[in-house]
Amino acid sequence: xxxxxxxxxxxxxxxxxxxxxxxxxxxxxxxxxxxxxxxxxxxxxxxxxxxxxxxxxxxxxxxxxxxxxxxxxxxxxxxxxxxxxxxxxxxxxxxxxxxxxxxxxxxxxxxxxxxxxxxxxxxxxxxxxxxxxxxxxxxxxxxxxx
Amino acid sequence: xxxxxxxxxxxxxxxxxxxxxxxxxxxxxxxxxxxxxxxxxxxxxxxxxxxxxxxxxxxxxxxxxxxxxxxxxxxxxxxxxxxxxxxxxxxxxxxxxxxxxxxxxxxxxxxxxxxxxxxxxxxxxxxxxxxxxxxxxx
Numbered sequence: 001x002x003x004x005x006x007x008x009x010x011x012x013x014x015x016x017x018x019x020x021x022x023x024x025x026x027x028x029x030x031x032x033x034x035x036x037x038x039x040x041x042x043x044x045x046x047x048x049x050x051x052x053x054x055x056x057x058x059x060x061x062x063x064x065x066x067x068x069x070x071x072x073x074x075x076x077x078x079x080x081x082x083x084x085x086x087x088x089x090x091x092x093x094x095x096x097x098x099x100x101x102x103x104x105x106x107x108x109x110x111x112x113x114x115x116x117x118x119x120x121x122x123x124x125x126x127x128x129x130x131x132x133x134x135x136x137x138x139x140x141x142x143x144x145x146x
Numbered sequence: 147x148x149x150x151x152x153x154x155x156x157x158x159x160x161x162x163x164x165x166x167x168x169x170x171x172x173x174x175x176x177x178x179x180x181x182x183x184x185x186x187x188x189x190x191x192x193x194x195x196x197x198x199x200x201x202x203x204x205x206x207x208x209x210x211x212x213x214x215x216x217x218x219x220x221x222x223x224x225x226x227x228x229x230x231x232x233x234x235x236x237x238x239x240x241x242x243x244x245x246x247x248x249x250x251x252x253x254x255x256x257x258x259x260x261x262x263x264x265x266x267x268x269x270x271x272x273x274x275x276x277x278x279x280x281x282x283x284x
Contacts, residue, residue, distance in 0.1 A: 014160075015191055015193065016159060044164055046160060107180075
């Protein structure tokens, strides 16, 4: 019997200290608000430790995708520790290696270039969401357009 | 007035990714650290505390901390407390919103002007606390 998931949890690092953390957060929100609003929910990472039973239970029952800003991989480690192995993991610094011309500067307000990069990261998240939901690849588009 | 080079106050917002209130807290923290009191404050990743990163644990144990939480879940405050950090004050966006009901924040990726104004008020409040800490330590 095949299991069909209806929701995917996206766990972003908070990443206050580095611009990559802001990118993780914005990419996650773009997926939630624009690209896959009906198929995704976000899980507040610090709530895991603060006793968010709802968050932990969701992540145990549904697939999760972690989005980390840096190689410390807090979202991935936190998810594994409190709920289970994520379906997929994304690290913004790894994606950044493919855009050597882009230098991330801002943590508070992002530039147009940085937003464009966040959109690329969001598309990568969407690929993994669709994979988890068993959708075909190559159908990334805003559900607002459908 | 500034602290010695290795003395900073850490301003730690909740990650608050699901609510506008979280974005307000994050923006307020950046305003304190980057604009209002850059010499005396630093920010650190709350997520690093949740996973028990040694370097971050050391930071919050050795330096005074101010937390800014979006909602009554108080993730930031609880995580600093659970890490035995030196919590001086925990601010909550909803408390300050109660006194400024016209400043209802909206938007998470981009805050509306009311949310930005609310963030500025919280940042000013946090900056006052930083000043008290600096005065006390000097």
